[in-house]
Amino acid sequence: MLGNGLKFLGTACLMGLLLAAVPALAGDVIKIAVPSPYTGSAAGFGENVKAGVTLKVEEINAAGGINGKKVEAVYLDEQCEPREAATVSTKIANDKDIVGIVGHLCSSAHLAALPTYVREGIAAISPTATNVTITTKNKDDKGKVWSFRNVYRDDFQGKFLADYVQKVMGLKKVAVFYENNDYGIGLKDAFVSQAKKIGLTIVGEEAYMKGAQDFTPQLTKMKGEPLRRMRRHMQMIFQDPYASLNPRMTVGNIVGEPLEVHNIL
Known part of the structure; x- marks a missing residue:
């Protein structure tokens, strides 16, 4: 389901970008860069974006292209890593045949x-980068906007999640674990802000590094009986969105599993 959504977003991004770029096109080929993670933990999501862009490119070219020009997509691997994304952006800028960008997938990579x-x-138009600060950094000195997206922002997601925790899950206390990057921090900040507004108690905010599997350092701050009691309230954890969700489980099963473990359901 998520894969199909990313394919659709990749297709929609490409169409929006091409429509905007047509007046400035020159040469026989319209060249579009698609920087995304094609290796590493987020590679599956990058491949979904690639599939959506490829589908649309083939469809456009089969219909004769745009004003008789064929569309060519250039896929650049940045692994969702800021340093790699910065390097890739320089390569894109140095290729004067590239007229636009579909990407990046991750907020940290896009910001870099x-x-x-x-x-x-x-x-550039991103199908998935949701960090709020992108909107404040996408203009040049003349006020012209160069970065767009067709996805909701973290402030919307965080507010929704906090409201869901209170109104649907019926919880009063929550602990927030978040990945220490632009996506995780932005989503955490939005969640915590809304949680405080609606009266939820935040019992802890703990960051972890990408790829972490041992959360002992964060959990040792709550020991013994207090930790045992608190586990019943720790139902919303911001995990790595690219590696932690089991595609064989529905969202309902994922959310419901800890409730069943603690005999809340």
Whole structure:
């Protein structure tokens, strides 16, 4: 389900970008960069974006292209890593045949590449980067916007999750574990802000690094009986969105599993 959604978003992003870029096109080929993670833990999501873009490119070219010009997608692997994304953005800027960008997938990668796109005047549209600060960094000195997205922002997601925890799950206390990157921090901040507004008690905010499997350092702050009692209230954990969700389980099963373990259901 998520894969199909990313394919659709990749297709929609490509169409929006091409429509915007048509007036400035030159040469026989319309070249679009698609920077995304094609290796590493998020590679599956990058491949879904690639599949959506590939589908649309083939469809456009089969219909004769755009004003007689064929569309070509250039896929660049940045592994959802800011350092790699910054390097990739320089490669894109140095290729004067590239007229636009579909990407990046991760907020941290997009933010790392964004200064280059704004400085060089290359339009980029992301199907998935949700960090709020992207909106404050996407304009050049003249106020022209160079970065767009067709996805909701973290402030919307965080508010929704806090309301869900209170109104649907009926919880009063929550602990927040979040990945220590732009996506995790932005989502955590939005969740905590809304949680406090609606009266939820935040019993802890603990960060972890990407790829972490041992959360002992975070959990040792709550020991013994207090920890045992608190586990019944720790139902919402912000995990790595690319590696932690079991695709064989429905969202209902994922949310319901800890409730069943603690005999709340």
